[in-house]
Amino acid sequence: xxxxxxxxxxxxxxxxxxxxxxxxxxxxxxxxxxxxxxxxxxxxxxxxxxxxxxxxxxxxxxxxxxxxxxxxxxxxxxxxxxxxxxxxxxxxxxxxxxxxxxxxxxxxxxxxxxxxxxxxxxxxxxxxxxxxxxxxxxxxxxxxxxxxxxxxxxxxxxxxxxxxxxxxxxxxxxxxxxxxxxxxxxxxxxxxxxxxxxxxxxxxxxxxxxxxxxxxxxxxxxxxxxxxxxxxxxxxxxxxxxxxxxxxxxxxxxxxxxxxxxxxxxxxxxxxxxxxxxxxxxxxxxxxxxxxxxxxxxxxxxxxxxxxxxxxxxxxxxxxxxxxxxxxx
Numbered sequence: 001x002x003x004x005x006x007x008x009x010x011x012x013x014x015x016x017x018x019x020x021x022x023x024x025x026x027x028x029x030x031x032x033x034x035x036x037x038x039x040x041x042x043x044x045x046x047x048x049x050x051x052x053x054x055x056x057x058x059x060x061x062x063x064x065x066x067x068x069x070x071x072x073x074x075x076x077x078x079x080x081x082x083x084x085x086x087x088x089x090x091x092x093x094x095x096x097x098x099x100x101x102x103x104x105x106x107x108x109x110x111x112x113x114x115x116x117x118x119x120x121x122x123x124x125x126x127x128x129x130x131x132x133x134x135x136x137x138x139x140x141x142x143x144x145x146x147x148x149x150x151x152x153x154x155x156x157x158x159x160x161x162x163x164x165x166x167x168x169x170x171x172x173x174x175x176x177x178x179x180x181x182x183x184x185x186x187x188x189x190x191x192x193x194x195x196x197x198x199x200x201x202x203x204x205x206x207x208x209x210x211x212x213x214x215x216x217x218x219x220x221x222x223x224x225x226x227x228x229x230x231x232x233x234x235x236x237x238x239x240x241x242x243x244x245x246x247x248x249x250x251x252x253x254x255x256x257x258x259x260x261x262x263x264x265x266x267x268x269x270x271x272x273x274x275x276x277x278x279x280x281x282x283x284x285x286x287x288x289x290x291x292x293x294x295x296x297x298x299x300x301x302x303x304x305x306x307x308x309x310x311x312x313x314x315x316x317x318x319x320x321x322x323x324x325x326x327x328x329x
Contacts, residue, residue: 009038009113010090012097014082016323019049021101026058028104035109045082075186079323087175099166101217111210112169123205126167127286130218138218139291143298150282153207159199160239165191167214189235212287229309231320275299
């Protein structure tokens with residue numbers, strides 16, 4: 001009789017119509033040859049396509065497929081309810097979260113879970129990037145993800161770090177200790193809300209580049225990117241949000257003042273160069289690949305995106321779709 005080995009890590013994936021990417025995601029997990037024993041808990045959130053069939057066809061050992069039946073009366077989003085189901089069903093002492101349209105590098109599970117299993121800390125945040133980087137939107141998102149991760153890492157010592165659920169690990173018992181998403185409350189940015197709750201409870205998050213960033217499918221169009229930005233900007237005020245908002249405003253301010261004198265023009269050039277250098281540094285630090293001049297144009301395009309988002313909201317387009325459900329911003 002073969003003894004079942006208890007997993008050391010539970011990799012959690014939630015899916016909603018991910019038939020295009022889920023097989024690749026599970027294949028990349030299947031290739032984790034140096035990983036500690038792990039299971040994969042996949043919670044399907046009302047997919048109407050072939051997501052489940054594609055997942056099961058991979059024949060990944062340790063895969064468990066659960067089905068989310070969200071409560072429409074709940075204050076939580078359907079994604080939060082799916083994550084709650086997965087976190088409570090996880091059998092391992094360490095939970096690692098991953099998106100259903102990802103490709104993880106070799107050694108990723110070990111790099112994310114290893115420090116926690118060794119007792120070096122309660123939570124680990126890793127970077128993500130976007131692939132294939134063949135469009136302007138994808139190139140911009142590569143720079144944006146690297147920039148966000150670097151800023152979040154620098155603010156983590158102050159309890160203000162944000163994380164991506166596309167590459168995150170934590171001790172499983174922390175979820176019940178903080179009261180789960182019921183205590184956190186409804187949030188369209190469930191990863192940021194969860195990270196804030198962990199840090200508010202005194203748990204440190206380590207930011208590690210690991211073996212490289214997890215590759216996630218980019219937004220397919222500019223309109224989709226605007227929709228995503230409306231969702232991710234819906235969180236409550238925080239130090240992280242303030243830094244991410246105020247720093248670009250200094251570029252706008254120096255640009256407006258630049259025509260009024262050589263000194264002000266020099267100030268604008270210095271501010272622009274400093275911003276571009278930081279983005280380039282962030283891309284290199286996270287292990288992503290700079291594409292074209294995305295590090296140079298990132299801030300200018302970010303300001304343009306912010307103006308597009310404000311215009312959409314002003315026109316009454318503040319609703320956002322997340323997990324197949326529409327929510328007010």
